[in-house]
Amino acid sequence: MLVLSRKPNESIIIGDDVEVKIVEVRGEQVKLGITAPRDIPVHRKEIYDSIHSQNINATQSKHANLDKISRLFNKKKKQG
Amino acid sequence: MKTSVAHLEKHALDANTGVFFPEGIVGFTEHKEYKIVAEKSKAPFLWLQSVDNSELSFIIIDPQEFKPDYNPLLSEVDKTALDVNDIEECQFYAVVVVPKDTDKISANLLAPLVINKKISIGKQVILQNQNYSVQHLILEEMLKRSGEKDVSSFAQTK
Numbered sequence: 001m002l003v004l005s006r007k008p009n010e011s012i013i014i015g016d017d018v019e020v021k022i023v024e025v026r027g028e029q030v031k032l033g034i035t036a037p038r039d040i041p042v043h044r045k046e047i048y049d050s051i052h053s054q055n056i057n058a059t060q061s062k063h064a065n066l067d068k069i070s071r072l073f074n075k076k077k078k079q080g
Numbered sequence: 081m082k083t084s085v086a087h088l089e090k091h092a093l094d095a096n097t098g099v100f101f102p103e104g105i106v107g108f109t110e111h112k113e114y115k116i117v118a119e120k121s122k123a124p125f126l127w128l129q130s131v132d133n134s135e136l137s138f139i140i141i142d143p144q145e146f147k148p149d150y151n152p153l154l155s156e157v158d159k160t161a162l163d164v165n166d167i168e169e170c171q172f173y174a175v176v177v178v179p180k181d182t183d184k185i186s187a188n189l190l191a192p193l194v195i196n197k198k199i200s201i202g203k204q205v206i207l208q209n210q211n212y213s214v215q216h217l218i219l220e221e222m223l224k225r226s227g228e229k230d231v232s233s234f235a236q237t238k
Contacts, residue, residue, distance in 0.1 A: 038156070038157045038160055039157070039160075039161070041157070041206070043206055047190070047206065047214075048106070048206070050214045051106050051107075051188065051190070051191040051204070051206065051214055052106050052107040053107075054175065054177060054188050054191075054214045054215060055105060055106050055107045055108065055138070055175060055188075055204075056107055057177045057179075058138050058139065058175045058176060058177045058188075059108075059136060059137070059138060061138075061139050061176065061177055061178035061179075062178045062179065062180060062182070063139070063178065065178050065180075065182040065185075066122050066125055066139065066178060067121060067122065068182055069125075069178075069182060069185055069218070069219070070121060070122045070123060070124070070125060072219075072222070073123070073124055073145065073146075074123070076222065076226070
């Protein structure tokens with residue numbers, strides 16, 4: 001991993017068009033400003049990871065258990 | 081799998097509609113071609129079935145079915161990726177997890193599958209700065225709306 005030291009208002013460039021700027025440092029928190037082309041997704045890693053693991057869990061869903069929930073939906077619908 | 085178009089009629093997408101995800105789905109980026117399959121006994125749940133891998137499928141649901149006030153906002157980036165100007169041009173589905181304990185069935189409301197209804201292009205969008213959960217408990221939500229006391233008695237249907 002490349003490790004660089006930066007001060008507030010300094011930035012790094014990744015490739016030609018992604019810029020990551022240190023906006024503010026306060027105690028343990030660092031605020032980053034990211035400028036990137038529209039087609040480059042930028043996400044907090046822990047959120048991306050949680051979506052990743054939910055998707056994996058989804059593919060292992062217990063399909064047989066769906067009937068019960070489905071009946072519940074339909075029952076509710078009938079009740080209006 | 082037995083399919084039925086009955087449930088899908090209210091959706092703009094037909095049963096067995098092919099949907100192309102140019103970026104794949106998070107964690108499954110190599111699979112881009114899917115079809116939406118309905119089974120009458122499982123409505124309102126649907127399947128998003130990979131075309132090139134029969135082992136890969138997701139249970140999905142229109143979030144409006146259990147959370148009518150679901151009101152996601154799409155970023156300009158996502159609108160561009162989906163080639164839409166307005167959210168009305170999109171169909172939203174949440175990816176469902178059915179664990180062993182069925183009462184804990186959940187839907188991912190933070191990262192819905194968004195499909196351009198006209199051209200059937202889809203993307204798993206990660207909503208920005210919106211307070212939705214990746215693991216929204218479906219029964220708890222229904223319970224909240226029905227005023228019943230606890231999930232176990234609520235879920236007991238014959």
